[in-house]
Amino acid sequence: MKRRTFWTGLAVLATAALLGTVVLVADRLSPKKSEQGQGRAAIGGPFSLTDHTGQPVTQDILKGKISLVYFGYSFCPDICPTDLQLIGQALDQMTDEERAEAQALFITIDPERDTGPQLAGYVPLFHPQLRGLTGTPEQIDAAAKAYRAYYKKVSAEEAGTSDYLMDHSAFIYLMDRNGTFVRVFGHGVEPAEMLEWFRKVRVG
Amino acid sequence: MRTFAHRLFLSAAVLLLAGAAQAEISVTSPFSRASAPTAKAGAAFLTLSIDAGSDKLLGGSSPVADKVELHTHLMQDGIAKMRPVDGGIPVTAGTPTELKPGGLHIMLIGLKAPLKQGESFPLTLNFEKAGAVSVNVPVQGPGAKAPMAEHDHGGHGEHSGHQH
Ligand SMILES: [Cu+2]
Numbered sequence: 001m002k003r004r005t006f007w008t009g010l011a012v013l014a015t016a017a018l019l020g021t022v023v024l025v026a027d028r029l030s031p032k033k034s035e036q037g038q039g040r041a042a043i044g045g046p047f048s049l050t051d052h053t054g055q056p057v058t059q060d061i062l063k064g065k066i067s068l069v070y071f072g073y074s075f076c077p078d079i080c081p082t083d084l085q086l087i088g089q090a091l092d093q094m095t096d097e098e099r100a101e102a103q104a105l106f107i108t109i110d111p112e113r114d115t116g117p118q119l120a121g122y123v124p125l126f127h128p129q130l131r132g133l134t135g136t137p138e139q140i141d142a143a144a145k146a147y148r149a150y151y152k153k154v155s156a157e158e159a160g161t162s163d164y165l166m167d168h169s170a171f172i173y174l175m176d177r178n179g180t181f182v183r184v185f186g187h188g189v190e191p192a193e194m195l196e197w198f199r200k201v202r203v204g
Numbered sequence: 205m206r207t208f209a210h211r212l213f214l215s216a217a218v219l220l221l222a223g224a225a226q227a228e229i230s231v232t233s234p235f236s237r238a239s240a241p242t243a244k245a246g247a248a249f250l251t252l253s254i255d256a257g258s259d260k261l262l263g264g265s266s267p268v269a270d271k272v273e274l275h276t277h278l279m280q281d282g283i284a285k286m287r288p289v290d291g292g293i294p295v296t297a298g299t300p301t302e303l304k305p306g307g308l309h310i311m312l313i314g315l316k317a318p319l320k321q322g323e324s325f326p327l328t329l330n331f332e333k334a335g336a337v338s339v340n341v342p343v344q345g346p347g348a349k350a351p352m353a354e355h356d357h358g359g360h361g362e363h364s365g366h367q368h
Contacts, residue, residue, distance in 0.1 A: 074240060077247030077312075078277055079284040081237055082305050085347020113244065121240035125346035150283055160288050162271045162313050163244070167285045186282060188306065 043173065043181040045146030048139055049107065052119035052132035059146075062179030065103035066201050068194065069173040071149040073110035073166045074122040079187060080106075081126070083170060088127035089191035090198070099129070101177075101202060107133045109151035110166050111140050147173060176201050227257045229295065229334045233351040234341040236312075238321040246319050247275075248310040248327055248341045249351075252293070253300040260292040260332040261301075268325045270314025277307055286311075292332065305349050319343045 046059050068087050072080035087104050094102060106123055108114035111134050114122075119132030135143070144151055151168040159165050170187040174197055182201055185194055234250035246269070252261060264272040274289040293308060295301050303309050310327065312319075319325070324342040331337060344352055 074243065075245050076284070076286065077237065077245050078286070078305050078309055079279075081347040082349060085345070085349075088347070118240065118242050121242050125238060125240060154285075159286075160290075161273055161275075161311075165286050167283055169282050170279070170284045171282060187279060187284065 043146075043148055043184075044175060044179060047107075047143035047146055049133040049135040049143060050116060052116050052123055052134070054116050057133060059179055061103070061105075062175050062177075064177055066101055066177060066198055067103040067105060067173075067175040067179075068198075069105045069107065069147065069175060070171070071107045071109050071144060071147065071151065072168060072170065073108050074114050074118060075110060075163070076166070076168075079170050083172060083187055083189075084123075084126040084130065086189060086191050087172060087194070088130065090194040091127050091129055093191055093195050094198070098198070098202065102129070102198065104130045105133055106130055107140070107143055107147075107149075109140060109144060109149065109168050110153075111135060111137055174198070174201065227259065227297070227333070228255050229253070229259055229331055229337055230255075231329060231337055231339045232300075234327070234339050235348060235351040236319055236325070236341045236343045237348050238343055238346045239315060239319040241318050243315050243318055244313070246312040246315055247305075248312065249303050249305060250310070250339065250341070251300050251302050252295045254295045254297050256297045258294060258296040259334050260294050262292045262330050262332055264310060264327055264329040266312060266325060266327045268316055268319065269312035270316070271312075272327070273311045273313060275309050275311040277309070279306070295331075321345055 044059075048056070048058050051057050068090070070083055070087065072083070074080070084106060091099055091102060091104060104127060106119070108119065114132070114134050116134060119134055123130040123132040134140070149169050149171070151166055154165045154167055156162060156164050172185040172189060172194065174182040174185070174194070176182050183197065230253050232251045232253065234248060236246055236248045239246045261274065263274060266272055274293055275286055276289050278285045278287060289308065293301060293303070301308070321343055324340050326338060327341050328336050328338045342352070
């Protein structure tokens, strides 16, 4: 158990450092450069999950759509709703044609609480087009690893609260029609900025 | 000059003392966010101010939740960490304490029913000196970032009004 904790901690540090770098790089590079920028190959990859309607999904759902992908948990009353709302607003600001090519995915990092039915009640609060994805802890772990998303359960005892909490990275990933990573947006990003990037990717 | 300054200091001190005895807490701009039908948690946001001296928010209770806790969010390198606030939330005269998304919030754990946009619920806050202060918290859209000032900013753009 101790050993596992150590390796988890190490992975977490590496992930945080990598993500930090990616954000910095993405922010500093000009749009054109960033599209071919580094980090592109490092983020994204195969996943096998189940959506909030019970339908099994893989990374293939990214194909042909321009996607905004977010990792979070529905118990989070604060950070996740804010970011999901911003994603919803970005979708709302699109033209109908653009929206038809857009996809928004909320991948839970708290599969224990976020079952399909829980997500089915949660995701429509933010946008009818938002799709919630859950899975077994192993499946969630693999998806989070592919996206370099960080999460960690903090027990109620450890946190000093009446229920357990999840620490998690709060990034919105933009993926192109091939399912290739374009860039990340940080917590609280303006919908207009997401839209601007969406449009850049859309026209290629 | 020295006497004047001295007198000024004294009267200020007297005012402060007088103020502390009858300090009044105000809780303004409360709001909450609509929750999923099966949500286990929610949050309330509000602004605390005091007209003189200081006080401390220690906790609270509400009929809508099993537990009311004081939480904050720490953002470290893009990682969100929600944690309980140790030792209460201080309120000092002159600087209102804002509990708002992304930081301090009142966490409602064990929701007994979903929080529905357009409805409101009572929340009692317990202060170290002022004791219990009750406030009615309106429920806004699921991602509302601020208390509703202009009409209907609660939901997400054009889909927001459907629960009214
Ligand atoms: Cu909280």
